[in-house]
Amino acid sequence: MQDGLERGVHLFNEGEYFESHEVLEAVWTPERGPRRLFLQSLIHFAVGLHHYRRGNAIGAGLQLQKALRKLSSYPPGFEGVDTSALLRDGGAWLAAVREGRPIPGRPEMRLVQSVSQ
DSSP, X not given: OOSSHHHHHHHHHTTOHHHHHHHHHHHHTTOOSHHHHHHHXXXXXXXXXXXXXXXXXXXXXXXXXXXXXXXXXXXXXXXXXXXXXXXXXXXXXXXXXHHTOOOSSOOOOOBSSOTTO
C-alpha cells in the first residue's frame, strides 16, 4: 500500500465511511496537483454516505453532488479506481437520496488494479 488509498477504498467497501474519509483525508492533505481533486472526490463520496447513514439527506446529496462533479474529469481507471463504475453508481446513489429512496445495493468503490503495483 503506497499511501493509504487502498486502505481508504477498503474501509469504504466495508461500510466504514467515516473511517474511510479519515484515511483518505490524510492522503489528500499533503497532495498537490491533479491527484488532489481526485482524492477529494473520493472523500466526498465517503462523507456523503456517512451523512446518508446518519439520516442527513441534504448533507448526503450535497456531498455526492460534489463528488460526482469532481470525479467527472478523471479518466477510467485513474489511480486504479474504476471511475466509470463509480460515476455510474454515484449517480444512482444521488438520485436515490434526492428521491427519498434507499440507496440501491451496497455502495462500493471498485479497483481495476492494485494501487500499490
